[in-house]
Amino acid sequence: MNVPPAAVLLLILVSVRDAHSISLASSPVRRLPWQYRSLTKRLGLSKPFRERLQRPISNSYNLPVPDYFRVSATTRNIRLRNFNDNIYYGTITIGTPGQKFNVVFDTDAKLTWVPSTSRSFRQSFRELTESFDVGQNSMRQGPNRRNRGTTNKYDNKLSSTYEANGRPFVVSYGSEAASGFRSQDNMEIAGATIYNQIFGEATLEPKMFSGSMIDGIFGLGFSGISAGEELTVLDNMVNQGLLPAPIFSFYHSRYGTDDPDSVLTLGGTNPEYYTGDFTFINLSRPDRWQFEIDRVQFSDGVGTNRGQKCQAVLDTGSSFIVGPRDDVDELHAWLGATPLEGDPTLYMFERYQLEILPDLEFIVNGQKLTLTSKDYVSKFPDEVTGGFYSGIAGKTFKEGESPVWTLGLNFLRTYYTQFDKGNRRVGFANAT
CATH class of the missing domain: 2.40.70.10 (Acid Proteases)
Incomplete structure (x- = not known):
């Protein structure tokens, strides 16, 4: 008897552990004073170095953000796509320039993680064996020849704002797990840039993500209370003056209705x-x-x-x-x-x-x-x-x-x- 694959995927997730394009307020672009931007260019500094200068170093230590890095705190709407009422997902970008990922916004997860181009031996071996067609004794051709995992993968070598962290992580999903190491980079969501956000680079992903439209997980749980644990994206957005309050709200549409899209509102609610x-x-x-x-x-x-x-x-x-x-x-x-x-x-x-x-x-x-x-x-x-x-x-x-x-x-x-x-x-x- 066939159970819808997407439903099984989400049931396993729980066993263990733009939708509307109208923004409630505009999101002005962060810009340095023109004198500072002009000076860095006149000095001939490289783009990666200029970006490092322009990044608020204080955020690495959870200190106040300088006023010239702040934008007005406002609620922000994120469009979520509804797949058969089983999965709702939206898009974020990580790095400079931004690399896009489709993620599930998960209230029962703390860490945000996406697949990495850095592969563990176990993941590489699994991908090789899954793409090998025993019957024809040859590699599958066409679209199935590509990595059997998710499509979008974070490559830290392509980001000028990447900083190494290296602390390992493991998130269990039933008998499987996502595992890898933590990294730090800029993240963009709903037009807002979050500086120096720690997230997970998954070098091994659960099989349940294979062939899925989902790349990773965006954690909307609570920041860890133990010493040394990173802040969640939401907490960093509040600390960096991007949101008026540590609140978020969900509207989940029903598949097959006149309103197929869904909305996650960060910073408040949408009446x-x-x-x-x-x-x-x-x-x-x-x-x-x-x-x-x-x-x-x-x-x-x-x-x-x-x-x-x-x-x-x-x-x-x-x-x-x-x-x-x-x-x-x-x-x-x-x-x-x-x-x-x-x-x-x-x-x-x-x-x-x-x-x-x-x-x-x-x-x-x-x-x-x-x-x-x-x-x-x-x-x-x-x-x-x-x-x-x-x-x-x-x-x-x-x-x-x-x-x-x-x-x-x-x-x-x-x-x-x-x-x-x-x-x-x-x-x-x-x-x-």
């Missing part, structure tokens, strides 16, 4: 994409977009978590809602769903069931966050059976590990969501 007031919930952890839920239930009162409170995390890197296996099995048994052959953590519904499925409710601080069956059931039928996949998957937690619900894209499409780092809270409003 064009929500109605009414926000319902705010304080975070229960200082290092994750996690909060407490009173109860998970259906609209007729049938529920789970046995009357006990539980935890939930918001994750834009997951296309599913994921819950403790026992609770998810119980919910689907009551709904009459069928476990997926070969993967009992997933369920399917018959077409006739779709019209009678109840709403799913998450009770938080006595208030209901409600999803209809159209929100938690896939709109795409299985090619073989004609059934429809449930958007609620089960996960078995290790002994001693606290069960946590993950609210992925099928939840976030229903609500315009504000992530407020400064006040350690999240806010929900009805999406337009």
Whole structure:
């Protein structure tokens, strides 16, 4: 039975760990005083050296940025492309001149990483074997002959603003991982340049990224609290005066509607994409977009978590809602769903069931966050059976590990969501 590859990719991501072109404000270009720019040219300094002079050295040490490097702090909109409601991705550039990358903006990741032209032996060997056609005993021709991983790769030798860091990183995705080393360079997003941003150069990428339109991950989690850990891109943007507040908000469109694009707003919210007031919930952890839920239930009162409170995390890197296996099995048994052959953590519904499925409710601080069956059931039928996949998957937690619900894209499409780092809270409003 075939599960959409993009959905599997995003489900694995969660198991372990421009859309609208109108800007809320213009983004003036950073420029040095004309006397300084003219002097560097008259002295005949090379472009790379001029760029190093023009870079605010103070940012390397988290010091205030000189006034002539600042632009006005403003909210910034980033267009996100919607791929079948399973992946939402946007574009960033790294280096001078800029090298473009398509990234998933992941709220459950700290480090931003992209593929590197520097390859590990393991990655190089895997690419060689995957591109070798045993049946014909020859290398595949045409488009498949290229690297089986992602297309865009960062080459630090091409950037005049690159600085070595070298500290290794590993990010696990199920049984696979992205690994490599950290580097420092300028990064551009939504017309703003972030100086001296530390990010990961992946020399080994998970197979799940092969053939994907995604190059890497843009971390929207919290900066590490341990000594020596780098600041996230969002925190650096606030420190460098590019954003008015450490806030970001998502509008996720629905595939097949008149509004196919989605928007990530950095620095605040965009009223064009929500109605009414926000319902705010304080975070229960200082290092994750996690909060407490009173109860998970259906609209007729049938529920789970046995009357006990539980935890939930918001994750834009997951296309599913994921819950403790026992609770998810119980919910689907009551709904009459069928476990997926070969993967009992997933369920399917018959077409006739779709019209009678109840709403799913998450009770938080006595208030209901409600999803209809159209929100938690896939709109795409299985090619073989004609059934429809449930958007609620089960996960078995290790002994001693606290069960946590993950609210992925099928939840976030229903609500315009504000992530407020400064006040350690999240806010929900009805999406337009």
